[in-house]
Amino acid sequence: MTDQPYHHGKLREALLERAMETIEEAGVDGLSLRQLARDVNVSHGAPAKHFRDKQALIDALALAGFESMNRRIHGAAQSGDHLRGRFVGVAQAYVDFAVAHPALLSVMYSTKHHPDSSAELRSTGEQGIQVAQAMITEAQEAGDLAAGDPETLAMVCFVSLHGAAVLAAGKHLDGTTVEDVVAATTDMLWAGMAAGVPAAQLS
């Protein structure tokens, strides 16, 4: 084997990439800084130069996760013909992402991020809800949905689909396919918004 140069060059990227693989294979608890260092052929102290903490590395993973998820959501929001189809598509994209990357999802919505990372994570994580809100507003203007505060409605949609995402990712939905759950949930949400949601009228 070729001997390694003293400076890795792209250690940070390499660590993140390998860490992402590891948590998807073994979960967050299966992630060890020392093993990670071994995996990328570097001494056990090297990661500390790029992430002051194990948590700092995890925060970086979470941020990358949100960005990846947002890309998919935005993609789903733009492709499709009618409003309702796009709405379901966004929901499906969210839940599919969760099922594809369950450990990453749990990291993204973990509560123990460093305070400095939290702000960035929060704002990045809220993009999904904004997409939903825009779609709801559009559907209201088109007359497909009843009037009601789009912010409240979008929050409820996000909350509900987050539940589906979390449960699907955790394999807590037995006897039902992920698609069916998303279909049933989006049907419920759309029916509620079409009929009018009392709590959203007050705001």
Added chain:
Amino acid sequence: MTDQPYHHGKLREALLERAMETIEEAGVDGLSLRQLARDVNVSHGAPAKHFRDKQALIDALALAGFESMNRRIHGAAQSGDHLRGRFVGVAQAYVDFAVAHPALLSVMYSTKHHPDSSAELRSTGEQGIQVAQAMITEAQEAGDLAAGDPETLAMVCFVSLHGAAVLAAGKHLDGTTVEDVVAATTDMLWAGMAAGVPAAQLS
């Protein structure tokens, strides 16, 4: 201090009780078998006689959590005058429990339980959804809700409220109180079920 007898007598209960306190104060990661043993004045090897694993202890915590939660849900399901009020009460009980015991909730819905514990946990955890299903059936018969497969509808209700519970427990709902989120979500669900949910008609 009185010297301890060689046999503790109620070590298992003492460990569970103290462990419950610990995870609520410091999260699951803050739970250490050795520290736990110190807390109850016992040697570091003693817990192994009652829980073969750290995970086995956590599984026991999760089971206790489900049982505690089920008691609250059943209580809420029985108190109240009209159907819709009871429905909201159950939802509120669920989310309140999650907010009061966030670490416990994450343990309850963790994916890494031991295979033998999983079955018991799963069946215990499904009681909540059964309560919801019974209420929905009752409301349909009373004419308050449109027809539709109660199992599907109950699942969607559970999924949605689980989302609210998880997000509320993780403090991911800013700018809104827990009560408002529960109100908005239950309003949405009830409105949807009253209007009729397409996916629930097919079944």
Added chain:
DNA sequence: TCTACTTTGTTGTCAATGGCTACATTGGCC
């Protein structure tokens, strides 16, 4: 009561981990 036997708790040990510090190497900048 004496005696096996099981349960429960103790003590010592082991490998692994995260974090820290002192040190080495490298590359950039003046």
Added chain:
DNA sequence: GGCCAATGTAGCCATTGACAACAAAGTAGA
């Protein structure tokens, strides 16, 4: 060429979970 910050190395330490050997105490049968 020489200084200096950035990057990587090596060693150390306390803590942890798991395991094994041993001790103490309760139990059940002759």
